[in-house]
Amino acid sequence: MFLAHLINEPCSDPGLYVKLKHRKDAFLFDLGDVSRLSPRQLLRLSHVFVSHTHMDHFIGFDHLLRVSLGRNGHIALFGPQGFIKNVEGKLAAYTWNLVHNYRNDFTLRVTELREDSTETRQYQCRKAFEPEPLSSSDAFESLIVDRDDLTVKAAFLDHRVPCLAFALKEKQHINIMKNALDEMGLARGKWLRDLKEAIGKGLPDETPILALTKEGDGEGGARGETIALGDLAPRIVKITPGRKISYVTDASYSEENVRRIVALAGGSDMLFIEAAFLEEDRDKAAETCHLTARQAGEIAGKAGAKIFRIFHMSPKYRGLEDLLFREALDSTRDFPGSGLYS
Template structure:
């Protein structure tokens, strides 16, 4: 069965963090963190509809300028989420440039930016044709843990400690819809955009008798949603993808991460130091490889990948991976 989401780390483990998540058969993508993104093709960067930033240390946010440069002058609406002070960080980025010509652009880039804190969320709009100057105060909303609810998935966050608030992210697919190609062939149906409408109706729990119009050769056929689903679809549990970076191995962080990452299908977790240097990790509020593996094992993650490794270990990545794997195997629940 082909997964809906295809996550991959944009850069080498020693380079800036960015987890890019492609959507199968859709011209859209998400990113967790936005370090340098020169390894991404422009067409992929322009797929981004939502960007989730753990914190604004430069290695996690330097790619914003690259994204902005490519998206400018296009008719795009992009959502960004980040931790406390994120609105001032975005305003500072945008305020560093001169926008005296953008009010003449025919196409307008719009940024909907949300700052996440334990006290609540604040959302501000920045519009290219307004020279990225806000035209209204930020809109406030309560903090529930959920950042995005889409028909097929949700994105949630947890607030962790890195000496500054740092967000962890979770993408959870509601359920996965596998299309049985042999059933399509038997009915004389061909894959196409109608499948997205079909899946959307299932995710939104539309009434069973909802009509789904399907091209069949030179004609159109109408099917009831429930009958069509029973014939051509196999429903399986959805994926859970979790992203954790730049956190201290403190009791509070450990408790929150274990609950947040419980039974993840794929956990992406930083492993900045070897455990022999755990005192340096404690001082800099990062994880060691052994701590990363322990968290992956104790949370019951089915698969995990380490990233964001200190350059001091440039020739020792196998040690990092081995140390994490040994801890994972030892603590696997």
């Protein structure tokens, strides 16, 4: 489970903070003005995803670095083509002659995603942030984070520069219902881990599972009983599907961009999507490679997003945000099941 919130007003710099429940860390999508986040919130960050390095999406780098210098551990940063150069440019702007005395060692792990390759470099504070190559590959890898609790995927959009959109998906939760276990006379133990693994792998219903019984009532009094997965799982297991949130910003309204957004963000429980202009200003939107509120709503509908939220509005709509919210919502009328919240 997670809690996601936009860190600024809709007409200010974009940025989505995601606190992962039951975990200590948090994720940040885009690194614009982050001054509204407390040092405590910034210190939780383990992953930061930067859509592109236009100033309103990257100016918060210095602030994050400053708050993080004294901490242990690392932050993984992801960004598009040119990202390594951008980060190294930021690091080169300061003097690091005293940092080797620091007690804590803060490290940045920077991954640059290109349409035909991927490269990761590491920068340790105590080594004056000198670049150390970590890995590189000759392919774009859309799966950029794969942990036991979640995945993050990225897709390239066109904003006259390559711009990344992201989708975070929790893995399903497989919970054992302890009462049901007791009612069936089954014991707790390692076999439940095997059961969860079999479900996680999607093994067929007839797969035999050796269940541990409380008493010796299995074959010949053994403390085990073989039950088919399809018979056992519905009785003692509760599966909660993982939620999905997507973050899409700075994209021109082209067929290819729409296709890529729908492919990445399809079925999102929450879709955060930019809506820089009203439809009446669509020429301006096209010129600056942004979406209108109507286009954002349509895309959210096509992606089947259960809830969507628009953000990154042009400052000229300050005080008029409702007009954009209304336009976005109106455009989802043909897509029952999609809803906007503000």
